[in-house]
Amino acid sequence: MNKHLISIIWEDEKLILLDQTVLPNEVKYEAYTTAESVWDAIRVMKVRGAPAIGVSAAYGLYLGVKNHGGTDRAGFLEAVKKTSAYLATSRPTAVNLFWALERMERVAEQNSGLTVVEVKDLLKREAEAIHAEDEQINRAIGENLLTLLKDGMGLLTHCNAGALATAKYGTATAPMYLAKERGWNFKVYSDETRPRLQGSTLTALELHSAGIDVTVITDNMAAVVMSQGKIDAVIVGCDRVAANGDTANKIGTLGVSILAKHYGIPFYVAAPTPTIDRNTPDGAGIPIEERDSSEVTSLYGVQTAPPGVKAYNPAFDVTPHENITAIVTEKGIVHAPFEQNLAELLKGQTI
Numbered sequence: 001m002n003k004h005l006i007s008i009i010w011e012d013e014k015l016i017l018l019d020q021t022v023l024p025n026e027v028k029y030e031a032y033t034t035a036e037s038v039w040d041a042i043r044v045m046k047v048r049g050a051p052a053i054g055v056s057a058a059y060g061l062y063l064g065v066k067n068h069g070g071t072d073r074a075g076f077l078e079a080v081k082k083t084s085a086y087l088a089t090s091r092p093t094a095v096n097l098f099w100a101l102e103r104m105e106r107v108a109e110q111n112s113g114l115t116v117v118e119v120k121d122l123l124k125r126e127a128e129a130i131h132a133e134d135e136q137i138n139r140a141i142g143e144n145l146l147t148l149l150k151d152g153m154g155l156l157t158h159c160n161a162g163a164l165a166t167a168k169y170g171t172a173t174a175p176m177y178l179a180k181e182r183g184w185n186f187k188v189y190s191d192e193t194r195p196r197l198q199g200s201t202l203t204a205l206e207l208h209s210a211g212i213d214v215t216v217i218t219d220n221m222a223a224v225v226m227s228q229g230k231i232d233a234v235i236v237g238c239d240r241v242a243a244n245g246d247t248a249n250k251i252g253t254l255g256v257s258i259l260a261k262h263y264g265i266p267f268y269v270a271a272p273t274p275t276i277d278r279n280t281p282d283g284a285g286i287p288i289e290e291r292d293s294s295e296v297t298s299l300y301g302v303q304t305a306p307p308g309v310k311a312y313n314p315a316f317d318v319t320p321h322e323n324i325t326a327i328v329t330e331k332g333i334v335h336a337p338f339e340q341n342l343a344e345l346l347k348g349q350t351i
């Protein structure tokens with residue numbers, strides 16, 4: 001794990017974020033002290049990745065209410081809910097954003113008998129807990145994924161479900177770091193992942209920095225590397241898993257899943273349980289973010305399509321559960337029938 005590529009740092013009442021829009025060419029950390037600036041960092045993807053978005057939003061909510069004046073409990077709770085609702089508008093697909101905000105709101109609601117000062121402290125501790133738990137969740141996902149992998153494998157991943165998308169380890173990359181620690185010999189093929197190129201700018205950066213054998217491929221090369229027998233398993237992250245196992249992830253994941261199915265290659269989704277949305281029955285209910293068309297028609301400010309031409313830019317797509325071999329969580333490995341087995345896995349879990 002590369003110590004200098006930590007995505008999120010909480011220090012001296014400041015949220016310090018690694019600006020992921022300038023990687024791999026620049027390592028720049030920025031300090032955030034307001035909900036508005038955290039909202040913007042999420043929106044423009046300075047911080048991105050479902051778990052990292054959730055952790056950042058939790059701190060953003062605390063930062064947004066820590067200076068709330070007065071001792072009126074009802075007024076403070078109103079401010080918490082208002083700030084939460086505001087941060088919830090930053091991006092629509094990653095359910096971790098809403099999960100983290102709801103968890104923070106519950107702390108304020110369930111402790112409304114305490115003083116405003118005491119609830120503010122509880123909110124800070126809850127954000128810190130969400131942050132710390134994410135690390136543990138990811139390591140457990142890595143251990144569970146390792147039981148499905150073998151030394152000497154070729155792995156393909158899409159986008160960045162790495163340490164940079166989380167507090168540490170990543171989800172899809174967690175087994176890669178653990179395998180490296182245990183001396184396994186394996187290769188990773190990282191789809192560059194148009195249009196924002198997270199697979200080359202982020203995944204390749206963090207894996208290469210960790211001494212892992214990673215090869216960047218363009219998205220349209222996934223088929224040929226599979227046809228050449230280079231890939232023994234596909235591991236991707238997720239932004240929202242519906243109750244039936246349909247999974248939203250970075251645009252292009254659906255295509256990779258279809259290719260994997262065609263070539264008989266196992267397709268694993270690394271899924272922290274906070275990314276499983278029991279309130280959404282299937283993939284049709286997952287809101288898919290559409291981003292500005294300029295992300296498709298230009299690259300780093302260079303126009304790559306004729307000016308004025310239209311471009312379609314959904315940031316995610318939905319992989320049907322039929323294309324998924326297993327959904328690997330920190331609580332265990334879930335196989336089909338996903339609806340029944342996910343419900344069993346999460347039985348008794350309140351949030």
Ligand SMILES: CSC[C@H]1O[C@H](OP(=O)(O)O)[C@H](O)[C@@H]1O
Pocket residue numbers: 048049050051158159160161162165166170171172198236237238239249250251315
């Ligand atoms: C650990 S899951 C990260 C997940 O989020 C990414 O999307 P974005 O970079 O737009 O936040 C991608 O879908 C990853 O799989």
